[in-house]
Amino acid sequence: MHWFDHNLVLRDVYRLALMLEFGANRHSARFDDVGWLDSLHDDFFRNEAGHLLVSIAAAIRRIQDREWSAMSSQERKNHSRTPLSDAESIGFYAKNPPKDSLNFGLRQACNCIMHGESIQWKDPAEGNLQAVWKAPYYDMILSGERRADGKNFLMTGACAFLVGAESDGSWEAVVHLPRFLKAATEKVKGLMH
Numbered sequence: 001m002h003w004f005d006h007n008l009v010l011r012d013v014y015r016l017a018l019m020l021e022f023g024a025n026r027h028s029a030r031f032d033d034v035g036w037l038d039s040l041h042d043d044f045f046r047n048e049a050g051h052l053l054v055s056i057a058a059a060i061r062r063i064q065d066r067e068w069s070a071m072s073s074q075e076r077k078n079h080s081r082t083p084l085s086d087a088e089s090i091g092f093y094a095k096n097p098p099k100d101s102l103n104f105g106l107r108q109a110c111n112c113i114m115h116g117e118s119i120q121w122k123d124p125a126e127g128n129l130q131a132v133w134k135a136p137y138y139d140m141i142l143s144g145e146r147r148a149d150g151k152n153f154l155m156t157g158a159c160a161f162l163v164g165a166e167s168d169g170s171w172e173a174v175v176h177l178p179r180f181l182k183a184a185t186e187k188v189k190g191l192m193h
Helices: 006-024 035-070 073-081 106-115 129-134 144-153 177-192
Strands: 091-095 118-120 159-166 169-176
Touching (some): 006 035, 035 106, 035 118, 035 177, 091 106, 106 169, 106 177, 169 177
Antiparallel strands (some): 118 159, 159 169
């Protein structure tokens, strides 16, 4: 029996999804008085959501590293050369992207989450549409005619904005959380079958 409990990862995905959903629907009619719950959310969201996000990313990278080590050198080479489709993109670099791509998939999203020095849970543009249009978000996760939708979700709280640094300078990345959580769930469930 392997010690890795896949259900713990799925539980963390579920918990973070619920936290994000509550944050987006804070004034639901489900509760007569949400003031007390708003206060708890304000007090604990950043810490708890950050913990869950890093925990999920570490678990997924562990799975991916095992898969990577099982590949032949030719499979690894082919895998690293395969471009991402829009559907596979989970985030993008807003500052100092690597030379090969602005957008990234699950593996790089996990790397950014684990190695980021800070996480912001709101759009640095503060919902200012003009600032969003000027930001390098136009090559977003969504393509062509749906680019406006890609910009709109930057203002919904559905993204984590990460900042980090490497030897060649600092970087900034945006991870679309619903896509990240869905891809993480699919990766874990794929191992359970």
